[in-house]
Ligand code: HEM
């Protein structure tokens with residue numbers, strides 16, 4: 016890891032880690048009467064371990080002069096490993112919370128293991144831990160390959176990656192000890208949020224500087240999406256997390272937004288976390304790895320433009336569809352509904368663009384499970400955006416809102432789209448990055464594919480059923496105009512589906528573990544030495560290696 | 567033509583970033599800013615009172631435990647919801663809420679108007695182990711709340727932080743926060759009178775968890791649950807359903 020840093024860069028990183036260590040000590044001291052103290056200790060341990068690592072290798076030989084002539088792949092490798100670790104953790108938490116809904120005693124009379132504390136550990140673990148690390152890693156890879164230049168910083172990629180993981184760690188460990196802002200997908204408290212701002216700005220600057228050094232005249236489509244992901248997530252994060260802490264010694268803070276305005280800000284954030292974290296970033300992956308694996312150019316450049324700007328503009332209006340029939344004024348609800356329906360156009364433009372890119376490569380989809388991961392992901396992307404636009408229509412939402420139907424929609428997107436596109440991309444990226452000829456086992460990729468697909472389908476069908484049944488039971492009247500079912504009646508009807516969902520999730524988790532094993536064994540394989548595989552900034556890539564739009 | 571234009575922005579990273587910011591800002595500005603300026607976004611409620619320090623501590627526990635992951639606090643304007651849970655929620659009812667806890671998932675029932683629906687005793691038994699009360703329930707057991715003393719020394723700081731974001735707590739309330747929390751959970755103590763003085767006659771003074779010797783997190787959470795939907799009565803005047811606010815003394 017450290018081998019590619021010069022000794023002055025190693026010293027800088029030691030200084031940064033010492034500063035962080037001191038921040039940890041300060042947090043531990045100021046917050047000793049509060050949970051903040053525990054978080055301080057975590058910061059201290061995290062930076063201490065990294066510092067020990069840096070110091071232990073500070074005297075290693077300097078990197079060779081020509082490091083600029085190579086791509087910078089070490090942070091990407093670490094990012095991939097971290098992403099898979101978080102995947103196993105986050106999905107394990109998912110299976111556990113799913114099991115708790117079916118068998119509530121799985122919380123064992125402890126505070127940390129109750130559903131309310133573990134659920135955000137699941138969502139943060141999978142979205143930010145698994146998804147975020149995968150996005151950082153692949154964005155570092157894509158920006159270098161499509162710009163044919165090395166990352167613009169040596170230390171900053173590490174700062175972004177390790178800093179981001181510190182944020183995830185603070186967030187998740189915080190939930191277990193009762194630290195949360197309660198805002199969905201923005202549960203982390205003020206100090207972690209501030210830290211993320213620093214990390215994220217560094218990420219943005221690094222990304223722009225790397226693009227500025229590119230040796231291609233145009234910025235490739237995948238980078239548009241990664242840029243939108245980085246820029247808009249920064250905007251959303253800052254606005255939604257504005258808060259006043261109880262004191263410098265408290266983890267707890269109160270958001271500046273009151274009641275109805277808070278609801279709007281939160282779902283403006285929440286929906287666009289979906290749009291720019293779970294969609295834009297992963298579209299960036301798709302626009303690079305899918306054409307690359309298929310060996311075909313993107314079907315249409317025009318569709319990419321339409322889709323990109325449509326998504327960037329429309330999504331930001333759609334958040335209020337989370338607040339239909341609530342105390343939010345009607346005009347905002349209607350705007351949200353209208354834009355959500357219009358969103359279908361740019362969404363399907365991207366899904367269609369991906370599928371049409373595969374025209375002429377369908378035999379590869381049949382034979383290559385990696386490409387099939389990405390193909391199915393594009394189908395689920397099309398499906399979940401169609402479903403989303405449908406759910407955003409007010410009368411439909413009156414049935415689906417508050418029910419498991421939402422959860423089904425979420426996981427059609429999260430499992431079917433986000434996770435599958437990530438696995439497909441990683442299976443393309445891992446052999447290339449470690450310079451192995453292929454993945455360790457194609458059969459295990461195949462096994463993973465079927466476990467993931469079966470798990471997703473079981474999960475989503477279970478939730479569609481339970482959601483619709485639940486919604487209908489709540490609104491059914493008897494002949495003499497009384498409500499037909501009590502709440503507990505509807506709860507009882509859910510149990511079979513909760514069990515089925517936990518089982519589907521378990522299959523999905525098993526697939527992920529198979530994937531980890533396969534990646535690990537690939538890393539341990541012997542590298543290919545042939546020079547004609549060389550993947551260097553100054554070499555024009557062979558056609559088909561760097562994807563480019565058709566036309 | 568437009569394609570040519572795009573070919574141009576594609577050539578500058580900074581230009582592209584600026585274009586993204588411009589395109590992405592419009593929606594949020596148009597939908598959020600007017601919520602602060604259009605007066606009838608939030609209704610008037612002259613009788614609305616503030617959360618007492620004990621209720622606020624309970625609310626913070628509700629947040630901490632993630633009760634919002636299973637319970638909404640937002641009755642929609644749909645007839646079956648009004649019938650099941652009471653008059654639909656108004657914006658003004660959460661005007662002092664930082665953050666709002668409207669929720670997005672009903673694994674359990676809506677709680678916007680649960681205040682006064684059950685006795686304190688019922689809540690304590692239910693929270694300690696929901697399956698003792700409702701055998702079919704999948705709600706987690708929160709027995710540890712009754713074992714955990716409530717931290718009261720920082721309640722003044724909490725009120726002050728809320729004042730900083732716009733909740734009209736007075737200096738008097740902030741100074742007496744800890745005493746008021748104690749007084750609300752300890753009927754017949756010399757501190758109880760201060761609570762009704764500062765927060766209104768309707769404030770419920772009770773030994774919520776049935777034990778007066780110490781104030782626990784259970785006291786605070788039950789105090790909060792009992793005030794849900796009862797900070798103001800305006801919602802009852804609004805809906806077609808002519809329901810009355812439930813009376814705790816019945
Ligand atoms: C092993 C597979 C998984 C299982 C078993 C699982 C299970 C669950 C469960 C039980 C919930 C709570 C639902 C409720 O409150 O009723 C949930 C929520 C959620 N999960 Fe997963 N999950 C899995 C994978 C994922 C992945 C990979 C992602 C994202 C990339 C994800 C994103 C979410 C989100 C965003 C929510 C919140 C949904 C909402 O608020 O409506 N999950 N999951």
Ligand code: HEM
Pocket residue numbers: 199285289293294333336337338355356358359362396399400401402403404405406407408412415416417421424425427428429432433670
């Ligand atoms: C055209 C695109 C989409 C539209 C219009 C859309 C619309 C919606 C709607 C109407 C809801 C239900 C809100 C409610 O009743 O509470 C929802 C929830 C959700 N959607 Fe989508 N969706 C889209 C795409 C996606 C995709 C691709 C994902 C990827 C993972 C996704 C993730 C989520 C999540 C996580 C929630 C749950 C939020 C919560 O309640 O915590 N959506 N979406």
